[in-house]
Amino acid sequence: MTEFEPAAAAPIVPGYRFSRTHAFDEEQVRRFALAAGDDNPLHHDAEFARGTRFGGLIASGTHTTSLLMGLTASHFAKKGNVLGINFSVDLLRPVRASETVLIEWNVLSIAARPRGGSIIEMQGWVKSADDRTSVLAHGTVLLNEYN
Secondary structure, eight states: OOEEOOOTTOOOOTTOEEEEEEEOOHHHHHHHHHHTTOOOTTTTOHHHHHTSTTOSOBOOHHHHHHHHHHHHHHHHHTTEEEEEEEEEEEEOSOOBTTOEEEEEEEEEEEEEOTTSSEEEEEEEEEEOTTSOEEEEEEEEEEEEEOO
16 A cells, blocks of 8 residues: 655645555455445355456445545544544445555645634545546545644
């Protein structure tokens, strides 16, 4: 896994982006789905999944969206205290259990709060190696930057 980090002093403004890649594998997909309570055989039964239109295991939506949300938390936690406020996702295409994907967020707006901190609105996505969007997301966080 690699993460693209903007320059440390880069201000958070519209257009600010941060990302990382993630490599899925079958065992990871199985374990995550079962740990999340998702016993859909598309996520843990390779024989069953091979007989479907997907031709193999796919990551659960819970898995892909958790990675998106986790990236916001880990990225902004380096800059200050962060709290997720709202996230919504559209699951557009399956993510195969053998894919390496790009997980990325783009800041759309930032607004200072009178009581301190900033509300940051973002758009995010999970993209496959062929640059097709599998998951599209919108997120809002509250960030109180370290001084």
